[in-house]
Amino acid sequence: MSTIEGKVWNFGSHIDTDLIIAARYLNTSNPQELAKHVMEDADPQFVTKMSQGDIIVAGENFGCGSSREHAPIALKAAGIAAVVAPTFARIFYRNAFNMGLPIFELPQADEIKEGHIIAIDLDNGSISNKSTGKSYTFNPIPPFMQELIAAGGLMAYADAEISRAQSTQKAH
Template sequence: MIIRGRVWKFGDNVDTDVIIPARYLVTIDPEELAKHVMEDIDPEFAGKVQPGDIIVAGRNFGCGSSREHAPIAIKAAGVQAVVAESFARIFFRNAINIGLPVVEAPEAIAETETGDVIEIDTEAGTVRNTRTGKTYQSTQYDEFIQQIIRAGGLMQAVAERVKARQQAG
């Protein structure tokens, strides 16, 4: 899968309370959560981010609480992927489960800036910065995770498998 989008860059240790502040957790409505995504780190982010944009960040993105609201808010805001030096384990899994591609590409982070356009190839495991022309190694998903991402999330992938088995016989 090839993902191409404009970058919004953040630093290290962006925790789930910054991604979606706790004061907005009175709802599970993705559209409402999206209105407040990244609000405490960039109050204007939710109003400026465009469908197809990509978040790039440093180490330990998604640390803190294990709530699923954080990747849901990011995806609902139109962000199509997150590239970071590293991810908190539970955030990584929650993101994959909802079909939000998250890839680790430590070498790409230092030379990527807000406004750059990057291309992520989840099958080849690369991130290419179109401004610099450089390509970096990134997470290369196995086929199981590729299926989840292509389906739009774990539940959708399971539904597709069940349907395929029913049709097969």
């Protein structure tokens, strides 16, 4: 998972968790059901326009508001491959990694426009805008957090670690 490439969808600053997935849908935790309604209060046609593997590029403080895990679950289940923003609300940042959704802090995120194709290189901490030829660098994600993303989130990572430990015990 060293590179993520996709089409960009832009959203502004202070996109809160209610815009990512409205509270009226919180009566379910089914990821596929949540995916049908992701970002609909910000753009009612978003789920019909976006494709699997697309990337959201937003303004500052993405994911502010309630601390619901439903927000990164809905984004990931809808097929959003990553979110890029100058800053993220801290609880969303943590929840995103816990759910296995890659997010990247990039101060120049506003230079990346809707419809552009970008490639995010996790290993080298860079984003290449294939539409403009411009490249950006960001602080690489720490290896452990990359492991969380690769595993599909914290629970999947923990399950794999438990299985590995049990296999090791049985071998001895």
